[in-house]
Amino acid sequence: MADGSVTRAPLVVLGAGPAGVAAASAAASVGVPVLVLDQAERPGGQLHRREALGLGAARPHGLDASGARFAREVTTLAALPDVRIASGVRVWAARTGTAGLALATDDATLGTVVSEALVLATGAHERTVPFPGWDLPGVLTVGGAQALLKGQGVLPGRAVVVAGAGPLLLPVAAALAASGAGLVAVTDAAARTRWIAGGLPALPVPKLVEGARYTARLARHGIVVRSRTAAIAAHGDGRVEEVVLARLDDDWRPIAGSERTCSADALATSHGFAPDLAVALAFGCRVTGGVVPAVAVDADQATDVRGVWAAGEVCGIAGGEVGAHEGTIAGLAAAAALGASVDRRRLERARRLRRRDEPFVAALSRVLEVPTAASTWAGPDTVVCRCEEVTRGEVDAAISGRGAGDLRSIKLTTRCGMGYCQGRICAPNVAALLEAATGAPPSDAGALSRRPVLTPVELGRLLR
Amino acid sequence: MPDPEPTEPSRSTGTHTDDLRVRGAGDRRALDRGPAFTFTFEGSEVLAHRGETIGAALLATGVRALRTTRVGGRPRGLFCGIGACFDCLVTVEDVGVVRACLTPAAPGQRIVPHALEHTLAPGDGMTT
Numbered sequence: 252m253a254d255g256s257v258t259r260a261p262l263v264v265l266g267a268g269p270a271g272v273a274a275a276s277a278a279a280s281v282g283v284p285v286l287v288l289d290q291a292e293r294p295g296g297q298l299h300r301r302e303a304l305g306l307g308a309a310r311p312h313g314l315d316a317s318g319a320r321f322a323r324e325v326t327t328l329a330a331l332p333d334v335r336i337a338s339g340v341r342v343w344a345a346r347t348g349t350a351g352l353a354l355a356t357d358d359a360t361l362g363t364v365v366s367e368a369l370v371l372a373t374g375a376h377e378r379t380v381p382f383p384g385w386d387l388p389g390v391l392t393v394g395g396a397q398a399l400l401k402g403q404g405v406l407p408g409r410a411v412v413v414a415g416a417g418p419l420l421l422p423v424a425a426a427l428a429a430s431g432a433g434l435v436a437v438t439d440a441a442a443r444t445r446w447i448a449g450g451l452p453a454l455p456v457p458k459l460v461e462g463a464r465y466t467a468r469l470a471r472h473g474i475v476v477r478s479r480t481a482a483i484a485a486h487g488d489g490r491v492e493e494v495v496l497a498r499l500d501d502d503w504r505p506i507a508g509s510e511r512t513c514s515a516d517a518l519a520t521s522h523g524f525a526p527d528l529a530v531a532l533a534f535g536c537r538v539t540g541g542v543v544p545a546v547a548v549d550a551d552q553a554t555d556v557r558g559v560w561a562a563g564e565v566c567g568i569a570g571g572e573v574g575a576h577e578g579t580i581a582g583l584a585a586a587a588a589l590g591a592s593v594d595r596r597r598l599e600r601a602r603r604l605r606r607r608d609e610p611f612v613a614a615l616s617r618v619l620e621v622p623t624a625a626s627t628w629a630g631p632d633t634v635v636c637r638c639e640e641v642t643r644g645e646v647d648a649a650i651s652g653r654g655a656g657d658l659r660s661i662k663l664t665t666r667c668g669m670g671y672c673q674g675r676i677c678a679p680n681v682a683a684l685l686e687a688a689t690g691a692p693p694s695d696a697g698a699l700s701r702r703p704v705l706t707p708v709e710l711g712r713l714l715r
Numbered sequence: 716m717p718d719p720e721p722t723e724p725s726r727s728t729g730t731h732t733d734d735l736r737v738r739g740a741g742d743r744r745a746l747d748r749g750p751a752f753t754f755t756f757e758g759s760e761v762l763a764h765r766g767e768t769i770g771a772a773l774l775a776t777g778v779r780a781l782r783t784t785r786v787g788g789r790p791r792g793l794f795c796g797i798g799a800c801f802d803c804l805v806t807v808e809d810v811g812v813v814r815a816c817l818t819p820a821a822p823g824q825r826i827v828p829h830a831l832e833h834t835l836a837p838g839d840g841m842t843t
Contacts, residue, residue, distance in 0.1 A: 290798070297797060305766025305819060306748060376799040386802075388779035388792030395796025398816075403771035404748075406735040430737045489790045490779045527799070637794070637802060640786040671801035676794075 256362030260286035263366040268296020269571035270563025271372030273578030276328050278586040284333035288340045294325045298571045300401045345533040368585040375564035377521040378679045382628040384485030389517050396519035397423045406432045408517025412494045414482035416440040417523040421465035428472040435515045438480035483628050502624040523619045526565045532701045541692020542682040552581035569612045576605045626683045636677040638670020650688045658698035674699030735775045754824035763820040770815030782828035804829035
């Protein structure tokens with residue numbers, strides 16, 4: 252990992268979304284110098300994405316209340332003398348060494364960043380259930396459509412189907428409608444009643460009001476959100492031209508005869524999120540959870556690896572506010588471990604806030620659950636691992652025919668998860684196929700994403 | 716289920732006639748875009764504005780397929796849009812392979828679809 256320069260910092264925070272910024276602010280508030288590394292050109296993570304700086308927007312998008320609060324927090328943080336926020340920095344390898352925790356970056360000046368303590372706030376990416384045609388150009392994730400719109404001011408198409416599940420669905424559909432994209436259909440795979448079944452009392456009222464507001468906004472554009480409906484196929488010559496929608500039963504099995512085909516030039520589709528575990532796994536942090544694993548942490552957000560804390564979506568999908576609470580705990584706990592004087596009452600207050608989130612987090616995880624039967628949307632020839640082009644048929648054959656009983660065996664037999672994306676996209680889907688076949692989630696969660704080198708990197712860099 | 720009112724999609728096929736840039740509608744105020752320039756994709760000129768990514772500029776002008784997969788020969792375009800999936804790999808001449816969704820477009824770039832023998836650009840790393 253010797254790449255010329257070495258930068259040392261007592262505390263490094265990886266990721267500048269809500270959790271990372273809260274962690275850095277908390278640690279800096281008790282006098283610990285912090286280096287924040289983030290791959291985006293400015294802080295915000297996926298939640299508070301802004302238009303690209305280079306666009307030179309004379310009238311930038313209006314920020315919502317939480318975005319404005321976050322922006323103020325970043326301004327305050329960045330102004331502190333012992334805080335440095337390094338944007339546009341990517342990490343390509345991570346390991347524990349005698350000198351501390353080392354992150355190899357692509358930044359020539361920073362080089363390898365070595366710290367005594369590290370807060371991982373690497374966030375999450377979306378999960379999309381595979382179906383025939385999901386790899387056609389013009390099919391993108393709901394968050395991908397959002398990033399294009401918010402970051403670049405570009406629509407995914409003129410006639411767009413938004414189909415999926417999870418909290419991004421309605422806000423993104425509403426934003427697309429408001430920006431002039433023609434919405435052909437907006438469908439939610441889950442039943443409307445899931446919010447009640449999932450534990451409605453646990454969901455904060457503002458969240459429900461927010462959902463109702465998006466539905467109302469879509470209605471103003473003449474769009475009715477269809478629940479228990481999914482995009483189960485996309486067709487077209489080299490790009491999306493048609494999308495097949497179908498009604499679903501309670502287990503998300505398409506109801507025969509309910510299919511409708513509509514013309515569209517884009518399909519935005521995703522079904523929730525998966526924590527980005529690459530760096531955590533590289534450090535050897537323990538992960539828990541079957542189909543969609545997350546980093547395991549204690550009440551102080553400490554992982555089982557000495558010196559490594561984790562906060563936000565990487566510890567489980569819970570949203571930005573919960574992530575910020577976790578960030579504060581992680582930042583204070585890491586600062587205390589570094590010898591800073593931390594008021595125990597402050598740490599206890601932060602922990603209490605996080606405990607209060609617990610019913611919401613539990614309800615959200617029930618609401619976001621993707622039924623195993625959704626893995627039947629893919630046909631035998633449907634690619635499940637997009638990078639290595641491994642089909643559902645090949646994965647099924649590895650499980651049933653060759654007795655692959657865990658993710659690692661499937662990976663070794665089929666090459667699933669060995670491609671560029673390092674299993675980020677296929678891992679939950681392969682795990683779901685394994686669960687569908689064996690009745691139990693994989694015993695080796697995270698196995699598709701465990702690698703020594705975190706990113707495609709030219710050989711010269713490794714040999715240097 | 717009621718019929719999801721089919722709409723005729725735009726039929727641009729990479730000839731750069733359609734433009735998907737938001738021109739200020741609804742509650743999204745127009746981005747006052749910076750100066751325009753061109754780069755080429757597979758030899759055709761593509762218009763871009765300062766600050767746009769290669770992927771956004773291509774999509775905005777109607778180009779959806781960015782590469783062809785090596786096994787099945789299937790076309791791929793922007794998918795995750797945030798640098799996680801690596802579907803949108805393209806090769807920038809004299810630079811190397813990059814993710815179109817993350818890499819800013821620049822005047823005069825000559826870009827072709829990614830092929831296996833192309834070398835990764837320094838630092839088209841990953842994710843943090």
